[in-house]
Amino acid sequence: MTDALQNLWTAYEAAAATGGALCARGGDPDRWTAEEWAAGGVSIDTRTLKPGDIFVALRDARDGHEFLKNAFEAGATAALVAHAPEDAPEGAPLLVVGDTLEGLRDLALAARTRNFGKRIAVTGSAGKTSTKEILRAVLGAAGSVHAADKSFNNHWGVPLTLARLPMRADFGVFEIGMNHPGEITPLTGLVRPHAAIVTTVAAAHLEFFSSLEEIAEAKAEIFTGLAPGGVAVLPRDNDFFELLKTRAGEAGAASFVSFGETDGADFQLLEYAAEGAGARLKVKIKGEIRAFSVGVPGRHQALNMLAALAAADAVGAPLGPAIDTLADIAPAEGRGARTSFPVYGGEATLIDESYNANPASMAAAIGLLGASAPAPGGRRIAVLGEMLELGPQAPALHANLSKALVAARVDRVYAAGQLMRHLWDALPPQMRGLYAGDAVGLVGPVCDAVAAGDIVMVKGSNASKVSAVARALKDSVKKDED
Numbered sequence: 001m002t003d004a005l006q007n008l009w010t011a012y013e014a015a016a017a018t019g020g021a022l023c024a025r026g027g028d029p030d031r032w033t034a035e036e037w038a039a040g041g042v043s044i045d046t047r048t049l050k051p052g053d054i055f056v057a058l059r060d061a062r063d064g065h066e067f068l069k070n071a072f073e074a075g076a077t078a079a080l081v082a083h084a085p086e087d088a089p090e091g092a093p094l095l096v097v098g099d100t101l102e103g104l105r106d107l108a109l110a111a112r113t114r115n116f117g118k119r120i121a122v123t124g125s126a127g128k129t130s131t132k133e134i135l136r137a138v139l140g141a142a143g144s145v146h147a148a149d150k151s152f153n154n155h156w157g158v159p160l161t162l163a164r165l166p167m168r169a170d171f172g173v174f175e176i177g178m179n180h181p182g183e184i185t186p187l188t189g190l191v192r193p194h195a196a197i198v199t200t201v202a203a204a205h206l207e208f209f210s211s212l213e214e215i216a217e218a219k220a221e222i223f224t225g226l227a228p229g230g231v232a233v234l235p236r237d238n239d240f241f242e243l244l245k246t247r248a249g250e251a252g253a254a255s256f257v258s259f260g261e262t263d264g265a266d267f268q269l270l271e272y273a274a275e276g277a278g279a280r281l282k283v284k285i286k287g288e289i290r291a292f293s294v295g296v297p298g299r300h301q302a303l304n305m306l307a308a309l310a311a312a313d314a315v316g317a318p319l320g321p322a323i324d325t326l327a328d329i330a331p332a333e334g335r336g337a338r339t340s341f342p343v344y345g346g347e348a349t350l351i352d353e354s355y356n357a358n359p360a361s362m363a364a365a366i367g368l369l370g371a372s373a374p375a376p377g378g379r380r381i382a383v384l385g386e387m388l389e390l391g392p393q394a395p396a397l398h399a400n401l402s403k404a405l406v407a408a409r410v411d412r413v414y415a416a417g418q419l420m421r422h423l424w425d426a427l428p429p430q431m432r433g434l435y436a437g438d439a440v441g442l443v444g445p446v447c448d449a450v451a452a453g454d455i456v457m458v459k460g461s462n463a464s465k466v467s468a469v470a471r472a473l474k475d476s477v478k479k480d481e482d
């Protein structure tokens with residue numbers, strides 16, 4: 001490949017895209033000199049910046065302009081700035097624009113326009129990152145795929161991911177999230193997806209919405225950005241399927257494709273069975289029955305896979321090779337990964353779901369624990385932190401988990417945080433392991449309580465810090481190996 005193709009942005013391309021001024025700070029503060037450069041990537045964070053990146057000085061929690069020196073020390077090729085601070089290193093190439101977030105969006109738009117691949121956007125109350133990672137795998141069988149390594153789904157994460165889209169990528173996958181109505185519209189308008197997926201609509205961020213229907217309306221915004229001829233990928237089992245379909249039609253979707261367990265879904269899950277660390281699926285895809293093994297467990301993940309296959313098919317990726325990749329995928333960190341760890345007299349299994357939680361993903365994770373059989377003599381143990389951002393319904397949503405835990409034949413529940421008190425009080429007494437005010441209080445008792453053959457599932461919102469329990473259990477693996 002020539003340098004021109006390896007470089008993501010040359011100085012002049014970036015200047016043309018943003019309308020910014022190329023300059024560098026000389027010895028004389030009033031003198032500016034244009035510099036020519038070529039960057040291999042785009043970064044907004046000096047801690048993860050790679051040598052050769054353009055550093056975009058965003059004003060967010062902190063002002064990125066304060067970190068220009070660090071950025072160049074870390075090897076930045078140039079910086080996109082709104083002004084040159086006094087401590088901007090001398091001679092460091094700058095691209096000065098009126099507003100750096102606007103500048104990042106301009107780069108994103110230019111990256112999209114010069115790429116002739118297909119773009120897929122994913123939103124939903126849960127499963128966005130999981131589906132993005134599944135898409136990375138299934139599309140990889142058909143061409144080169146660009147997707148963010150992290151859950152970059154907000155007002156800067158989406159433009160950042162798009163600004164990094166290589167000119168020659170065959171596919172781009174974009175996770176789009178929201179906390180408020182109206183947030184998805186500008187992001188999907190920037191991405192202009194050829195296929196847009198809504199994974200599910202469920203209670204999440206209820207604090208900012210008065211009803212689930214409002215959440216569905218907000219998710220449906222994703223269809224407003226569809227490119228001409230674009231396909232809407234819809235969750236057939238969801239209460240808001242019809243609403244989503246109507247909104248997709250109004251937004252100009254050229255066609256619809258559905259996934260789910262409900263009869264009539266175009267990509268239908270017929271049977272799910274746990275198999276090793278993953279699962280075996282029987283599905284009906286556009287009338288044809290297929291059975292195959294997948295590397296990630298959970299009925300919810302199987303549905304994410306069907307959503308991904310539907311979208312991949314919609315953008316022209318052949319299904320056979322796409323399905324073949326599913327055997328080799330692994331759960332993303334904190335989203336169902338399994339680890340065995342030594343305990344007195346044998347081994348126990350951790351299902352790490354600690355990345356985040358809302359009622360939909362909590363129900364899915366409890367289902368996953370229910371579908372996993374402990375070794376002889378072992379128990380199903382749920383370690384639960386609070387689900388946050390649920391507004392006034394939060395206590396009831398926590399108490400309600402009791403039914404799912406009973407249905408999943410969970411033996412012991414360890415719960416932390418004020419809201420989990422509502423679950424604790426609702427639990428049948430024989431299921432109560434321990435309640436603690438915060439997750440740290442569970443670490444020691446859970447580590448002590450786990451016995452040979454147990455399966456421990458850890459789940460809670462990020463801020464509940466329940467991941468500390470998962471970490472402690474995993475650390476016991478490391479200690480043993482040392």
Ligand SMILES: Nc1ncnc2c1ncn2[C@@H]1O[C@H](COP(=O)(O)OP(=O)(O)OP(=O)(O)O)[C@@H](O)[C@H]1O
Pocket residue numbers: 124125126127128129130131151153177199200300301303304334335336353354355356357360361362364365
């Ligand atoms: N379709 C689904 N339904 C319910 N729960 C799911 C689904 N897919 C994934 N989950 C669970 O939800 C949690 C979060 O998964 P994931 O990171 O994929 O979601 P996300 O939508 O990207 O979340 P975030 O909004 O935090 O970015 C994980 O515990 C995962 O196992």
Ligand SMILES: [Mg+2]
Pocket residue numbers: 128129130151153175
């Ligand atoms: Mg995510």
